[in-house]
Structures are given as C-alpha cells and as structure tokens.
Amino acid sequence: MKATKEQWSSKFGFIMAAAGSAIGLGNLWKFPYITGTSGGAVFVAVYIVFLLLLGIPILLSELAIGRFAGMNAIDSCAKIHPRWGFAGAFGVIGAFGVMASYSVVGGWVIRYIINSFTDTNMNSDYFTSFSAQSFEPILWMAVFLLLNCLIVKSGVSNGIEKVSTVLLPLLIIFLIAIMIYSLTLPNAADGVKFFLVPDFSAVASLSDFMSIVFNAMGQVFFSLSLGMGTLITYGSYLPKDNNLASSTVTIVTLDTIIAIISGLAILPAVFSFGFEPTEGFGLMFRTLPAVFSRITGGTIIATAFFILVLFAALTSSISLLEVIVSWVCSNTKLTRTWASVIVTVLIFIAGIFSSLSVGAIPDIKIGNMSLFEFFNFFSDKIIMPLGGLFICILTGYVWGIDNAVKEITNNGRFKFAAKKLFAFSIRYIAPALIAVIFASSLISFILPLFR
Ligand code: PFF
Numbered sequence: 001m002k003a004t005k006e007q008w009s010s011k012f013g014f015i016m017a018a019a020g021s022a023i024g025l026g027n028l029w030k031f032p033y034i035t036g037t038s039g040g041a042v043f044v045a046v047y048i049v050f051l052l053l054l055g056i057p058i059l060l061s062e063l064a065i066g067r068f069a070g071m072n073a074i075d076s077c078a079k080i081h082p083r084w085g086f087a088g089a090f091g092v093i094g095a096f097g098v099m100a101s102y103s104v105v106g107g108w109v110i111r112y113i114i115n116s117f118t119d120t121n122m123n124s125d126y127f128t129s130f131s132a133q134s135f136e137p138i139l140w141m142a143v144f145l146l147l148n149c150l151i152v153k154s155g156v157s158n159g160i161e162k163v164s165t166v167l168l169p170l171l172i173i174f175l176i177a178i179m180i181y182s183l184t185l186p187n188a189a190d191g192v193k194f195f196l197v198p199d200f201s202a203v204a205s206l207s208d209f210m211s212i213v214f215n216a217m218g219q220v221f222f223s224l225s226l227g228m229g230t231l232i233t234y235g236s237y238l239p240k241d242n243n244l245a246s247s248t249v250t251i252v253t254l255d256t257i258i259a260i261i262s263g264l265a266i267l268p269a270v271f272s273f274g275f276e277p278t279e280g281f282g283l284m285f286r287t288l289p290a291v292f293s294r295i296t297g298g299t300i301i302a303t304a305f306f307i308l309v310l311f312a313a314l315t316s317s318i319s320l321l322e323v324i325v326s327w328v329c330s331n332t333k334l335t336r337t338w339a340s341v342i343v344t345v346l347i348f349i350a351g352i353f354s355s356l357s358v359g360a361i362p363d364i365k366i367g368n369m370s371l372f373e374f375f376n377f378f379s380d381k382i383i384m385p386l387g388g389l390f391i392c393i394l395t396g397y398v399w400g401i402d403n404a405v406k407e408i409t410n411n412g413r414f415k416f417a418a419k420k421l422f423a424f425s426i427r428y429i430a431p432a433l434i435a436v437i438f439a440s441s442l443i444s445f446i447l448p449l450f451r
Contacts, residue, residue, distance in 0.1 A: 007237050007238070007239060008161055008237050008238060008239075009161060011242060011247075012165065013161040013164075013165055014161070014234070014237070014238060014242065014247070015247060015250055015251065015254075016161070016164040016165045016168050017161050017164045017165075017234060017315070017319075018063075018231065018234050018247070018251050019164075019168060019250070019251050019254045019255060020163075020164035020167075020168050020312075020315030020316065020319070021225045021230050021231075021234065021315060021316050021318075021319035022223060022224050022225050022251055022252075022254070022255040022316070023168065023171070023254065023255055023258045023312055023315070023316070024102075024312050024313050024315065024316030024317070025102060025105050025106070025109075025309075025312070025313045025316065026219070026222045026223040026259075026316070027223060027255065027258045027259040027262050027312070028175075028258075028262045028284060028309055028312060029105060029281070029283075029284045029309075030219065030222065030223075030281075031219065031223065031259040031262055031263060032262055032263050032266040032267055032270075032283055032284060033279070033280055033281055033282075033283040033284065034215055034219055035195065035263055035267070035277075036267065036270070036276075036277035036278055036279065036280075036283055037215075037277075037278050037279075037280060038211070038212045038215045038216070039199070039202030039203060039208070039212055040194040040195060040198070040199060040202060040277070041194065041195060041196050041197050041198040041199065042198045042199070042200065042202060042203055042212060043212050043215065043216055044195065044196070044263070045198060046212055046213055046216040047216040047219055047220060048256075049216075050216050050217050050220040050433075051220055051224075051252060051256060053425060053429050053430060053433060054217070054220055054221075054226075054388065054425075054429075054430045054433060054434065055220045055224050055226065055252055056248060056249070056252055056425075057392075057422050057425040057426045057430055058224075058226050058227070058388050058391055058392065058426070058430060059224055059226060059231055059248050059251065059252060060244060060245060060248040060408065060422065061391050061392070061394075061395040061404060061426055062226065062229075062230075062231035062232045062235060062391060063231050063232075063234070063235035063238070063244045063247065063248060064235065064244055064395070064404050064407040064408050065077065065080060065232050065235065065391070065394070065395065065399070066231065066232035066233060066234065066235025066236040066238070067235040067236065067238045067240070067242070067244065067407060068080070068403075068407045069232075069236065070236045071236055071330065072088070072229075072232075072233055072236070072323070072326040072327040072329075072330050072331075073088030073089075073091045073092060073228075073229025073230075073232040073233050073323055073326075073327065074086075074088035074089050074091075074092060074229070074327055075088070075327075075330060075331075076088060076232050076233075076236060077232070077394060080394060080398060080399045081394070081398045081399070084390075084394050084398060086390070087387065087390035087391060087394050088229045088232060090227060090228065090229070090383050090384075090386060090387030090390065091227070091228040091229025091230065091232070091233075091323045091387060092229065092323060092324055092327050093383065094227070094228050094378075094379050094383030094384060094387065095228060095229075095230075095320040095321070095323045095324050096324070096346070096347060096350060097375050097378050097379040097383060098222075098228070098320055098375070098379040098380075099317060099320050099321065099347045099350075099351070100347060100350035100351050100353075100354045100375045101351075101354050101372050101375040101376045101379070102313070102316070102317050102320070103141045103144050103145050103148075103317065103347060103348075103351045104137065104141050104351055104354050104355045104358065104372060105281075105313070106140075106141065106144035106145075106310070106313045106314070106317060107137050107138070107139075107140030107141030107142075107143065107144045107355070108127075108130070108131060108137065108140065108285060109144075109306055109309050109310045109313060110140045110143055110144055110310060111130060111136065111137070111140045112285065112289075112302075112306045113303055113306040113307055113310060116289065116292065116299060116302035116303045116306055117299060117300075117302075117303045126289075127282045127285040127286050128282065128359075131282070131285075131358050131359055132358065132359025132360055133359070133360060134356060134360035134361070137355045137358070138351075138352055138355050138356075141348070141351050141352075141355055142348060144310075144313075144314075144317075145344050145347060145348050145351070146344070147314060148314065148317050148318055148321050148344065149321070149340045149341060149344040151163055151314065151318050152318050152321045152322055152325055152336075152340045153336055153337045153340040153341070155336065163311070163314065163315060163318075164315045167308065167311040167312070167315065168312075168315065170308060170311075171258075171308040171309075171311065171312050172258065172261075174304065174305060174308050175258065175261050175262065175265060175308075176261060178265045178288075178291070178305065179261050179262075179264045179265040181291065181295070182264065182265050182266070182268045182269045182272075182291060183264065183268055185268060185269060185272035185273075185291070185294075186272055187268075187271050187272045188268035188269075188271065188272055189268075190268075190271040190272075191267040191268030191269065191270055191271035191272065191277075192264065192267070192268055194267060194271065194277060195263050195264065195267045195268075207444070210437075210440060210441070210444070211441075211444075213437055214381065214437055214440075214441040217381075217385060217433075217434070217437050218380035218381045218384070218385070219380070221380055221384035221385055221388060222379070222380040222384065223255055223259060224251075224252065224255055225316065225319060225320075226384060226387070226388050226391075227383065227384035227385060227386070227387030227388035227389075227391065228320070228323060228379075228383070228384055228387060229323045229387070230319045230320065230322070230323055233319075233322055233323050233326050234319065234322075236326075240410055241410065243410075243414045244407070244408045245408055245409075245414065245416050245418070246414075266283065266284055266287050266288070269287045269288070269290065269291045270283065270287050273287065273290045273291075275287055275290075288302070288305065289302060292305070321340070321343060321344070321347075324343045325339045325340050325343055328342070328343060350375075353371050354371050354372045354375050355372070356371075357370040357371035357372045357373075358370060358372045381441065382438075382442075385434050385437075385438050386434075386438070388430070388434055389430075389431055389434045389435060389438070392426050392427070392430045392431040392434070393431060395426050396423070396426040396427035396431070397427065401419075401422075401423040401426070401427070404426075405419055405422075405423075408422075
C-alpha cells in the first residue's frame with residue numbers, strides 16, 4: 001500500500017475541486033426534481049436542518065481523516081484503526097452505484113448540448129422519446145465516461161484541479177443569469193412560493209413526512225458527496241496548513257447556494273409553463289429548453305448552459321472515479337492510466353443496464369424500481385448514509401474527538417470555536433438520526449418486496 005504523493009497546488013484549487021465534487025447534477029438536476037416530488041418548501045427546510053446537523057460535521061470528519069492518513073479512502077480509515085478499512089470501502093463500492101446512474105444522466109446532458117444547437121424544436125416530449133431509446137443514450141453515456149477517464153488519468157492537480165478552477169465560477173455566473181430570467185416569467189411567483197413557503201397540507205400523514213425526511217437526508221449525502229470516501233480522498237491531497245473547518249463551511253455554503261439558485265431557476269419556470277413539479281427526473285430536461293426557447297439567441301444560450309451542466313457533472317463524477325482509481329493504484333501494480341481505463345469499462349457495463357432500464361427495457365427492475373432508480377436509491381439512501389454513520393463512529397469513538405480536533409486545528413494552530421458542537425453532533429446527533437431514519441426507511445422499502 002502506497003501513501004498518496006499528489007497534492008493540490010493551491011487552497012483555491014482544492015476548494016474548487018471539493019466544491020466541484022459537491023456541486024453537480026445533484027444540485028442542478030436532482031435538487032429541483034426531488035423538491036418537486038417531495039412537497040416543496042417543507043422538504044427544503046428539512047434539507048437545511050440536515051445540512052447543519054449531519055452535512056457539516058461529517059464533511060469535516062472526512063477531510064480530517066483523509067489529511068491525517070494521506071491515503072485512499074479504505075487505507076486512510078484503516079490507518080486510524082486496522083479493522084476500520086471497511087468504512088472507506090463503502091465509497092469504493094458505492095462509487096460504482098452512483099456512477100452507473102450518474103453517467104446515464106451525464107450522457108443525456110451531452111445529447112442536449114448537441115441537440116440544443118442543432119434542433120430548435122426540442123419540445124417537452126423529446127426527453128421521453130430520447131431517454132427511452134436503447135442505443136443513443138448508451139453512446140452518449142460512453143462519451144461522458146470517456147471524458148471522465150481522460151481527466152482522471154491525468155492526475156490530481158493537472159486534471160481535476162485545473163478543470164474545476166475554470167469552470168465552476170463560470171457555472172455560477174450563468175446560473176444566476178438564468179435564475180433572474182426565470183423569476184421574471186409570468187406566474188413565477190407560484191414557483192417561488194412552492195419552493196420557499198411551506199405548505200403543510202402536502203404532509204398529510206406520518207409516512208409522507210418520513211419519506212420527505214428520508215429524501216432530504218439522502219439528498220444531503222448525495223449533494224455534499226458524503227459517506228463515499230470522496231472527501232477522504234480529496235483531503236489526502238491537502239497540505240497541513242489548510243484550515244479544514246473554514247474549508248468545510250465554504251464548500252457547504254457554495255453547494256447550498258447553487259442548489260437554491262437551481263431551484264429558483266427551474267421551479268418558477270415549471271409553474272410558468274404549466275409543467276408538473278412532481279414530474280420526476282425529466283424535470284430539468286423538459287423545463288429549461290422551454291425557458292430558452294423564449295429568449296432571442298436561446299439556442300446559443302441553451303448550448304452554453306448545457307455545456308456548463310456537463311462540466312458541473314464532470315467535476316463531480318471525476319471525484320467518484322478518483323475514489324476507485326486511487327484505491328486501485330495504491331493496491332495493485334496498475335498504472336493510473338490502466339486503473340482509470342479498467343474502472344471506466346466496468347462502470348460502462350453497469351451503466352448499459354441502468355440506461356436501458358429507463359425506457360428501452362423497463363423490465364430491468366429490482367423490487368418496483370427500474371435499475372436506474374435502484375442505483376440512485378442504493379447509493380444515496382443506503383450506501384452513503386451507512387458510510388456516513390461509520391465515519392461518525394470512527395471519528396467520534398474509535399479515533400476520538402481529541403485526535404480529530406488535533407488534525408482539524410493542525411495541533412492547535414487554528415481556532416475551532418465549534419469544537420463542542422462538532423463533538424456532540426458527530427458522537428450523538430448524527431449517528432442517532434442516520435440510524436433511526438435509515439432503519440425506518442429500509443423497513444418501508446423491504447416490506448413491499450415481500451407483499
Ligand atoms: N455531489 C455530487 C452532485 O451533487 O452531483 C454527486 C456525488 C459526487 C455524489 C461524489 C457522491 C460522490 F462521492
């Protein structure tokens with residue numbers, strides 16, 4: 001097993017790469033549609049509570065573990081305690097699951113880039129007919145995976161950091177412009193109300209509420225890339241003089257701002273054009289072309305926007321690929337290039353079935369979910385929370401708060417005013433919340449399988 005030798009070239013570069021991992025399809029595509037299917041503002045409120053109670057402490061713990069050990073996710077956890085390597089293994093396994101659905105959506109985005117440039121008549125039925133085809137979505141997914149492979153094989157500061165530093169700021173500026181435009185559409189206020197003013201009639205029963213809570217927790221993990229070893233791996237490339245606590249707050253703040261801006265860019269348009277907020281994973285792909293079609297020069301703007309979505313997706317998916325590749329590189333004789341190629345091919349194979357299950361072969365199901373939905377469910381509702389739970393136990397009990405705080409403060413060099421809050425959350429609140437929500441949701445998923 002080899003220690004990681006690569007390092008981020010600057011603090012800004014690290015923040016952009018880590019925020020780039022967090023900010024992705026989870027913010028632009030998933031957050032608006034899950035808000036839509038989970039009752040709007042009540043979901044957003046629960047999401048924010050979980051960000052504070054679970055998101056911040058777990059993200060900080062992952063960075064601390066990674067920087068302390070300086071190795072890939074599994075070996076870093078094992079360095080803290082030889083029997084705890086499995087806590088990092090969730091990431092290496094889970095990254096396959098996330099990538100198997102993420103790259104399908106990445107492929108759709110590439111198709112939309114090309115289409116918005118060549119086909120002005122991209123009406124809302126286009127998404128259904130395209131995503132249900134068999135060959136084309138797989139082809140675009142392959143292109144998406146190829147791009148991932150090329151970036152990751154180039155290494156950390158050369159590939160991942162350079163790409164993120166340029167593209168993330170551009171995405172933010174662009175998204176703000178679309179948000180401002182959406183907010184001026186007729187009836188935009190209905191969308192803003194749905195997004196920001198809680199409507200408790202959407203939460204008619206305890207089971208409605210539980211499903212909102214479960215979705216919000218999954219979304220926090222997914223959006224912040226938690227429980228997957230991503231931030232352990234990225235933390236391992238950090239120099240000791242980085243202030244982990246302030247980096248954590250910056251990453252979480254950026255991620256949340258982007259999620260809120262995407263909600264405000266998409267949901268007002270959904271209401272303005274008479275789409276259904278509950279429509280599910282096609283929401284962004286149906287709504288935004290409708291917005292762009294009203295703007296003069298909309299084709300160019302649509303193309304540019306989907307290019308930026310692609311980059312946001314790439315800065316996240318490369319972090320997933322990196323979790324697996326860095327582990328393979330450290331534990332086999334494979335070079336980075338070969339490790340990247342082999343892992344990409346394996347993800348591609350899983351992705352084929354995931355893509356087909358969206359429409360071409362809807363019978364590829366597990367329980368009552370298509371394989372695509374199952375990969376989504378399995379990663380953000382099972383693997384990530386479980387990975388997060390073990391990170392809490394590893395940090396709070398096995399490594400110990402004092403050791404974690406030593407790493408976070410660089411042996412007392414940095415102030416860490418929230419130390420007590422961090423300790424309480426990582427030892428009690430976060431594990432208890434994850435365990436309760438996880439158990440109740442697992443039961444509600446498993447029971448129908450036996451009916
Ligand atoms: N956080 C990414 C997004 O919001 O799109 C997705 C993701 C990346 C999840 C990396 C998990 C992960 F480890």
